[in-house]
Amino acid sequence: MTSHWILGPGAIGRLLAHSLSPFTDAILIGRRALPEQQHLTTPEGEERIQRLASFTAAELTSHPLPTPGFVHITTKAMATEAALASIADVVAPTTPLVLWQNGFLAQPRITQTWPGPVLCATTTQGAYLTGDDGVVHAGRGPTFIGDLDNQHAGLEKALAALLSEAGFTATAVSDIRQRLWQKLAVNAAINPLVALNGVRNGELRGDAYAGRLAAVVKEVAAILKQENIAPPNGGEGKNAWLALVWQVVENTANNKASMLQDIEARRPTERGAILGPLIDSAERHGLPCGVLKELNSELAKLEAEF
Numbered sequence: 001m002t003s004h005w006i007l008g009p010g011a012i013g014r015l016l017a018h019s020l021s022p023f024t025d026a027i028l029i030g031r032r033a034l035p036e037q038q039h040l041t042t043p044e045g046e047e048r049i050q051r052l053a054s055f056t057a058a059e060l061t062s063h064p065l066p067t068p069g070f071v072h073i074t075t076k077a078m079a080t081e082a083a084l085a086s087i088a089d090v091v092a093p094t095t096p097l098v099l100w101q102n103g104f105l106a107q108p109r110i111t112q113t114w115p116g117p118v119l120c121a122t123t124t125q126g127a128y129l130t131g132d133d134g135v136v137h138a139g140r141g142p143t144f145i146g147d148l149d150n151q152h153a154g155l156e157k158a159l160a161a162l163l164s165e166a167g168f169t170a171t172a173v174s175d176i177r178q179r180l181w182q183k184l185a186v187n188a189a190i191n192p193l194v195a196l197n198g199v200r201n202g203e204l205r206g207d208a209y210a211g212r213l214a215a216v217v218k219e220v221a222a223i224l225k226q227e228n229i230a231p232p233n234g235g236e237g238k239n240a241w242l243a244l245v246w247q248v249v250e251n252t253a254n255n256k257a258s259m260l261q262d263i264e265a266r267r268p269t270e271r272g273a274i275l276g277p278l279i280d281s282a283e284r285h286g287l288p289c290g291v292l293k294e295l296n297s298e299l300a301k302l303e304a305e306f
């Protein structure tokens, strides 16, 4: 049976392990050991308990396992490359990787350097951890899988079929680059503002924030045009991006965004993977990015206090 290693046992990693386990070998890999008995609460409130195999990267070095069919990396964006380095000596370099990160930082870098197929996944499944042995699947959402050079359609279809059998609604797509940048654009408009102001997403609708949000979207829309990322929903320019952002704010009004959760837990944020590629692109193309840079340095200042 093809085994799936899941590197990074956070909320999405553990949800993936719970979902795949009944169908294939799924092994969680983290920096520390986890209890074998793991609890999953479904969106309907049902409680399920499963035994999930988990190892540390150090254990895999001293007791190697057969090389896996897929390695999923489900760490935060800035930890992706270090996580891959921690197992690179114990997997075949032709092993397919699946990168589940937000933003657009690790994906192009690893696509250039890893000899095997590098697939990217973007998901709107909602999940959060309740401790070392529990994860809550808070809401279902679609998952898309593709690769940046469109070279692995067969592999992506097979993986999407397995994931769909396992309860993810997964689709193989040929436009994953567009989708990753689109999610990044929405994250860039919402996450820094709510994280810096300590507010839930819906509060961005108030007068205190709406102007700054529109200023972020204006810079982002111009950058995405240069990156050949089409405006969402067949719309035109800045207004289409603004409409998408307001729609997500509306749909997630009660959410504490992931970046706000990071700030509250005094963890580094994913600003490097979300704002970083936008600022780099703006500088490459000679576009204004003063608002994005301001948000980035305000976040950096906060993180420096942790």
Ligand code: KPL
Binding pocket: 186, 187, 190, 191, 201, 248, 252, 255, 256, 257, 258, 259
């Ligand atoms: O994806 C999100 C996040 O929290 O990172 C948004 C869209 C901002 C919803 O909360």
